[in-house]
Amino acid sequence: MTANGLTGRVYSSNAPSAAGEPAYVLLHGIGVSHRYLARLHVELAQGADGQGQQAEGADQGAAVYSFDLPGFGGTPRPGRQVTVGEYAAFVAAVLAERGVESCIAVGHSMGAQFAVEFSLQAPGLVIRTVLMGPVVDSARRSAAWHVLALTRDALFSEPPSTNAVVFTDYFRAGMRWYLTELPVMMQYPLDVRIRGLGQPVLVLRGGRDPIARRPWCEHVSAQAPDGAFAEMPGHGHVVQETAAGDVARLIRRWAGTAAEGSAAAGGSTA
Secondary structure, eight states: OEETTEEOEEEEOSSOOOTTOOEEEEEOOTTOOGGGGHHHHHHHHHTBOSSSSBOTTOOSSOOEEEEEOTTSTTOOOOSSOOOHHHHHHHHHHHHHHHTOOOEEEEEETHHHHHHHHHHHHOTTTEEEEEEESOOOOTTOOOHHHHHHHHHHHHHHTSOHHHHHHHHHHHHHHOHHHHHHHHHHHHHOOHHHHGGGOOSOEEEEEETTOSSSOHHHHHHHHHHSTTEEEEEETTOOTTHHHHTHHHHHHHHHHHHHHHHTTOOOOOSOOO
16 A cells, blocks of 8 residues: 555455444554554454453444554565654555545554544544553653663563564564664654644553553643543553453443543553
């Protein structure tokens, strides 16, 4: 899929959303791909409760779109550095070509930056925004600190299966492209840009996430005009992979509450 001079891939669920129901758009972070969002993709597409049962009131066969953004997941590397805004415009162009009329943007890590910028660029398309493990903590704006936090997360908060997915994707993206895009991630002022969002926003973190720390995530949710915060105890940075069913249920429940005019996310959830 090529748009705005950039080439990536998009993966969609088989069934379209019911009339009037928004699609889910899942955006990965730096170095990785759609693969560490695959479990969440399936949960949201099926509307299951995590035990294979249809959740009460859940969307039936929701449309879900996951991306391998340009330069990641084995897609062609652009010949230049790509900004957060350009990635967001790429996503918007692809969804327009697919005929998507409304969606919930769900971003993880640097993908949270893409989700915020996408929501700012396309306020008529994005009706709600979910930021999972958002970066970059304004009090920890150091590449060295992030390397240490990522190492700590991999060693102490993630299972081997999750690390295998993440680090395989890092290898495919390559160190050169990772380092090309790292300054873009580090310089993006997420807690400032989020103030311009008109959509309800949910900020979600794993309780053992050393990268997106709780004070930072609470600060981000407080900056959004209509923000909410939730936490999954016992999980690390890649919470959507290790707690896909719980994350999907929380997103659906919050999205329904937000649609009724409340941003309450129900606090912490196990």
